[in-house]
Amino acid sequence: xxxxxxxxxxxxxxxxxxxxxxxxxxxxxxxxxxxxxxxxxxxxxxxxxxxxxxxxxxxxxxxxxxxxxxxxxxxxxxxxxxxxxxxxxxxxxxxxxxxxxxxxxxxxxxxxxxxxxxxxxxxxxxxxxxxxxxx
Amino acid sequence: xxxxxxxxxxxxxxxxxxxxxxxxxxxxxxxxxxxxxxxxxxxxxxxxxxxxxxxxxxxxxxxxxxxxxxxxxxxxxxxxxxxxxxxxxxxxxxxxxxxxxxxxxxxxxxxxxxxxxxxxxxxxxxxxxxxxxxx
Amino acid sequence: xxxxxxxxxxxxxxxxxxxxxxxxxxxxxxxxxxxxxxxxxxxxxxxxxxxxxxxxxxxxxxxxxxxxxxxxxxxxxxxxxxxxxxxxxxxxxxxxxxxxxxxxxxxxxxxxxxxxxxxxxxxxxxxxxxxxxxx
Amino acid sequence: xxxxxxxxxxxxxxxxxxxxxxxxxxxxxxxxxxxxxxxxxxxxxxxxxxxxxxxxxxxxxxxxxxxxxxxxxxxxxxxxxxxxxxxxxxxxxxxxxxxxxxxxxxxxxxxxxxxxxxxxxxxxxxxxxxxxxxx
Numbered sequence: 001x002x003x004x005x006x007x008x009x010x011x012x013x014x015x016x017x018x019x020x021x022x023x024x025x026x027x028x029x030x031x032x033x034x035x036x037x038x039x040x041x042x043x044x045x046x047x048x049x050x051x052x053x054x055x056x057x058x059x060x061x062x063x064x065x066x067x068x069x070x071x072x073x074x075x076x077x078x079x080x081x082x083x084x085x086x087x088x089x090x091x092x093x094x095x096x097x098x099x100x101x102x103x104x105x106x107x108x109x110x111x112x113x114x115x116x117x118x119x120x121x122x123x124x125x126x127x128x129x130x131x132x133x134x135x
Numbered sequence: 136x137x138x139x140x141x142x143x144x145x146x147x148x149x150x151x152x153x154x155x156x157x158x159x160x161x162x163x164x165x166x167x168x169x170x171x172x173x174x175x176x177x178x179x180x181x182x183x184x185x186x187x188x189x190x191x192x193x194x195x196x197x198x199x200x201x202x203x204x205x206x207x208x209x210x211x212x213x214x215x216x217x218x219x220x221x222x223x224x225x226x227x228x229x230x231x232x233x234x235x236x237x238x239x240x241x242x243x244x245x246x247x248x249x250x251x252x253x254x255x256x257x258x259x260x261x262x263x264x265x266x267x268x269x270x
Numbered sequence: 271x272x273x274x275x276x277x278x279x280x281x282x283x284x285x286x287x288x289x290x291x292x293x294x295x296x297x298x299x300x301x302x303x304x305x306x307x308x309x310x311x312x313x314x315x316x317x318x319x320x321x322x323x324x325x326x327x328x329x330x331x332x333x334x335x336x337x338x339x340x341x342x343x344x345x346x347x348x349x350x351x352x353x354x355x356x357x358x359x360x361x362x363x364x365x366x367x368x369x370x371x372x373x374x375x376x377x378x379x380x381x382x383x384x385x386x387x388x389x390x391x392x393x394x395x396x397x398x399x400x401x402x403x404x405x
Numbered sequence: 406x407x408x409x410x411x412x413x414x415x416x417x418x419x420x421x422x423x424x425x426x427x428x429x430x431x432x433x434x435x436x437x438x439x440x441x442x443x444x445x446x447x448x449x450x451x452x453x454x455x456x457x458x459x460x461x462x463x464x465x466x467x468x469x470x471x472x473x474x475x476x477x478x479x480x481x482x483x484x485x486x487x488x489x490x491x492x493x494x495x496x497x498x499x500x501x502x503x504x505x506x507x508x509x510x511x512x513x514x515x516x517x518x519x520x521x522x523x524x525x526x527x528x529x530x531x532x533x534x535x536x537x538x539x540x
Contacts, residue, residue: 027159
């Protein structure tokens with residue numbers, strides 16, 4: 001398994017009139033988490049796009065256990081539980097300052113070649129960067 | 136079953152550099168859909184809040200079948216497949232101008248009394264407004 | 271002068287923990303207003319982009335007179351006070367249900383040819399559509 | 406003068422189909438900048454709110470000199486050019502990785518006592534924290 005933690009400060013822009021982070025903003029945290037988890041492996045999502053591969057989201061799920069509040073410094077914990085093939089599945093725990101899991105998420109993305117808009121398998125450099133974590 | 140359609144125009148603010156509506160913005164469309172579906176029954180979400188009942192989201196799921204593009208006039212189709220009790224589950228189809236389903240979503244919300252932060256059952260006026268659709 | 275009104279319902283996604291529409295979201299309302307003001311003249315912003323002209327924002331200003339609240343049905347009033355040339359300047363009043371001006375805004379956009387990234391004058395079909403209002 | 410720099414990575418959620426950060430998202434960067442500039446002085450905006458003082462935005466301006474692109478690591482430079490009194494004025498430069506100023510902004514906020522919704526002067530602890538920079 002590959003796991004990576006990245007901090008996120010809840011902003012005024014994120015919080016609704018219940019004083020909770022708006023439910024739709026977790027998808028942004030998930031994006032930040034998976035991009036930074038890949039960067040930590042030396043992989044930049046923008047390089048994939050510049051090489052003609054985009055990664056559209058196929059499925060996104062989120063379970064809201066407890067609200068995130070304004071100005072909290074959250075931890076976005078990203079987990080890859082298996083090597084990607086046609087799809088890549090990211091799991092996330094959004095964790096409060098005192099260690100509680102506030103939200104559990106899961107995003108499935110696919111790989112698409114821009115020039116013909118066709119599905120392709122996970123690029124080999126992504127698999128090679130991840131392989132050591134799945135030995 | 137209760138079903139309701141509401142239009143949504145995709146804005147520049149919604150679209151990412153793939154030219155697709157950003158995956159995190161569907162949650163906003165779902166919010167618009169369920170609030171307008173309730174309004175169509177004579178129920179305003181703000182009245183529930185003013186009466187001390189909030190409806191936090193417990194779970195949200197979205198499956199992305201095809202991208203929504205800038206300036207498209209989408210239809211948010213909202214479906215309630217059963218009467219709410221402790222929870223209320225909204226299903227959505229996001230439909231393109233030419234009738235394709237672009238996205239399928241599902242949101243589960245609970246009912247919380249603000250004064251003590253306790254879970255409560257679905258308010259009776261919501262159940263009464265919905266009952267005719269489940270006869 | 272050309273003036274156009276378009277409705278906007280304030281959403282939960284828009285409102286912060288003061289119970290006010292977040293100050294950054296007015297820019298989205300301005301976008302909606304100016305795109306719909308042009309559509310009302312038979313001009314679609316997406317057609318300009320498809321013809322190779324983009325309209326980046328050069329300047330944006332907003333004065334917040336009174337807060338917009340959740341679920342209010344606002345009016346976005348858009349005003350063009352003179353014919354565009356190298357620039358186009360939109361003025362906006364954001365008006366509450368009971369007629370108060372909540373926000374006054376102003377956006378200046380320029381016209382850029384995508385193929386060479388150069389500034390160009392306002393397209394002639396936009397000027398022709400607007401000319402009757404400035405006779 | 407008091408000046409403070411804080412980093413901001415441009416996210417997919419921020420970028421539109423021109424490949425530019427959407428013009429409405431700069432307000433969020435300005436919020437991040439001013440909150441972190443205050444935190445660096447030992448002042449937390451949330452503490453002001455918990456003590457009954459909110460700081461609504463009165464005016465916001467932004468000039469867009471050059472676009473911010475996806476995944477760029479920007480610098481939010483925040484400047485306070487004079488001691489606050491009834492109002493506080495933040496100036497910002499949004500700076501690219503190679504040192505270009507992409508955007509210049511300015512936000513004026515006021516101080517409001519929540520219990521009676523009246524304007525009040527800048528809290529004394531904020532003035533004291535800032536005074537050394539204006540000697």
